[in-house]
Amino acid sequence: MELEERRSGCPLYHCKASGAFAFATSCIILFLNCSWLLSTSPPHQPDLLSLAATTSRAVDHVDPNAPTDDVHPSSIGNCDLSQGEWVADTGPLLYTSNTCRFINQSRQNCVQNGRPDSGYLHWRWKPFECELPPFNPTFFLDLMRGKKLALIGDSLARNHLESLLCTLAQVEDPISVSLDFDRFNDFMWHFPSHNFTFRNFWSPFLVNYTKENDLFKLFLNIPDVAWAEQLAEYDIAVVSTGYWYFRKILFHVDDTVLGANPEAGLNVTTMEAPAAIRIALANVLKHMIQGYKGIIMLRTVTVDHFDSGNWMNGGSCKRSKPFSHQDGGIPRVPWMSREICKVQIEEYQKAMAYAKDISKLKLLNVTYSAFLRPDGHPGPYRMIR
Numbered sequence: 001m002e003l004e005e006r007r008s009g010c011p012l013y014h015c016k017a018s019g020a021f022a023f024a025t026s027c028i029i030l031f032l033n034c035s036w037l038l039s040t041s042p043p044h045q046p047d048l049l050s051l052a053a054t055t056s057r058a059v060d061h062v063d064p065n066a067p068t069d070d071v072h073p074s075s076i077g078n079c080d081l082s083q084g085e086w087v088a089d090t091g092p093l094l095y096t097s098n099t100c101r102f103i104n105q106s107r108q109n110c111v112q113n114g115r116p117d118s119g120y121l122h123w124r125w126k127p128f129e130c131e132l133p134p135f136n137p138t139f140f141l142d143l144m145r146g147k148k149l150a151l152i153g154d155s156l157a158r159n160h161l162e163s164l165l166c167t168l169a170q171v172e173d174p175i176s177v178s179l180d181f182d183r184f185n186d187f188m189w190h191f192p193s194h195n196f197t198f199r200n201f202w203s204p205f206l207v208n209y210t211k212e213n214d215l216f217k218l219f220l221n222i223p224d225v226a227w228a229e230q231l232a233e234y235d236i237a238v239v240s241t242g243y244w245y246f247r248k249i250l251f252h253v254d255d256t257v258l259g260a261n262p263e264a265g266l267n268v269t270t271m272e273a274p275a276a277i278r279i280a281l282a283n284v285l286k287h288m289i290q291g292y293k294g295i296i297m298l299r300t301v302t303v304d305h306f307d308s309g310n311w312m313n314g315g316s317c318k319r320s321k322p323f324s325h326q327d328g329g330i331p332r333v334p335w336m337s338r339e340i341c342k343v344q345i346e347e348y349q350k351a352m353a354y355a356k357d358i359s360k361l362k363l364l365n366v367t368y369s370a371f372l373r374p375d376g377h378p379g380p381y382r383m384i385r
């Protein structure tokens with residue numbers, strides 16, 4: 001079972017009726033791909049970011065009068081997307097739980113499971129320094145024509161895959177081409193008329209592991225065989241990890257035991273999650289940089305939210321709005337999330353220092369934007385049947 005399901009109050013899933021979080025993430029993915037293409041385009045080529053902002057939309061319920069004219073692509077190129085705020089957005093929704101068939105109905109459909117409020121649907125990410133153009137699924141699919149995109153990670157990576165599927169399916173209905181149904185949570189989709197393949201690799205730690213009863217043995221120096229052998233087929237790989245490092249784990253490098261996390265309750269050296277994530281990421285990035293020709297994108301950790309306790313002692317999360325300065329103020333990002341984000345960014349920067357082609361290594365720093373959305377979880381409105 002997944003960590004999220006063990007928790008009682010506020011799982012990490014983003015409420016799947018909400019396009020908002022995925023919307024931001026997808027926009028950022030779109031943006032980064034665009035900026036990569038821009039940097040390799042001759043100057044007379046059309047400005048792809050302008051296209052992203054202005055291409056006429058195939059989706060009939062997206063408002064063609066949405067204000068996109070004042071988007072200045074050149075300013076977005078230098079804009080720090082990780083810093084910003086969620087602003088109210090009255091525009092049309094890209095999708096809801098009721099319009100997207102890719103949302104697992106019994107598990108994550110918070111609308112169907114009775115969530116009474118809907119305000120969480122109407123927010124958009126506003127970086128402080130620029131405006132993000134609305135996500136345009138037609139443009140995204142055109143950009144991905146003939147390409148293969150992999151999301152590698154845990155259930156949050158799968159959530160992001162589902163959210164992006166929900167938006168892209170409005171342009172073209174994908175067909176499922178999942179090959180190995182025995183593997184937990186591995187999904188693959190193909191968009192035939194764009195020849196675009198999109199899949200997730202279930203790899204909650206990113207590194208190789210075995211499991212005995214409820215104790216995981218991680219091999220921090222070995223990239224997970226679940227994705228490492230197939231990576232070469234993909235043009236873009238988005239990697240992420242985080243919360244599975246809080247299960248009961250004994251950490252190894254080859255045959256040497258480095259220690260165990262406190263959750264394991266073993267009488268060996270204690271090794272906390274951030275230290276283990278650091279070693280795992282260093283090895284995973286090194287492996288990818290040395291052997292992989294595609295674009296690598298490291299997505300930083302997202303944040304869970306509990307009031308009055310944590311997941312195991314009655315914490316809950318019943319918020320219906322993002323944190324904002326106007327509305328009660330913004331608390332501090334929890335220490336552990338900050339620490340993991342810091343480790344991820346440091347390892348990304350170390351990898352940038354030795355990567356031969358730094359244009360192929362991207363950082364998707366979503367920790368702060370995710371932190372600001374305590375309303376973005378299904379909370380108690382999941383798996384209720």
Ligand SMILES: *[C@@H]1O[C@H](CO)[C@@H](O)[C@H](O)[C@H]1NC(C)=O
Pocket residue numbers: 104105106107
């Ligand atoms: C939805 O989630 C339930 C519960 O985890 C699972 O049994 C079911 O197979 C899932 N359905 C799909 C279509 O993934």
Ligand SMILES: *[C@@H]1O[C@H](CO)[C@@H](O)[C@H](O)[C@H]1NC(C)=O
Pocket residue numbers: 146147148195
């Ligand atoms: C579809 O894309 C793949 C690469 O992802 C390529 O190998 C193949 O030739 C393409 N097929 C067509 C019909 O263009």
Ligand SMILES: *[C@@H]1O[C@H](CO)[C@@H](O)[C@H](O)[C@H]1NC(C)=O
Pocket residue numbers: 208209222225
């Ligand atoms: C990784 O784990 C798989 C089994 O899950 C095993 O077959 C493989 O040998 C391991 N890789 C290494 C390098 O140890």
Ligand SMILES: *[C@@H]1O[C@H](CO)[C@@H](O)[C@H](O)[C@H]1NC(C)=O
Pocket residue numbers: 267
């Ligand atoms: C933990 O291990 C040490 C050294 O092996 C041993 O001396 C100690 O008694 C152990 N403690 C417990 C609680 O088992």
Ligand SMILES: *[C@@H]1O[C@H](CO)[C@@H](O)[C@H](O)[C@H]1NC(C)=O
Pocket residue numbers: 082083341345365367368
């Ligand atoms: C990532 O986001 C965090 C939280 O907003 C911020 O403190 C940090 O400076 C960002 N780092 C980078 C490299 O973007």
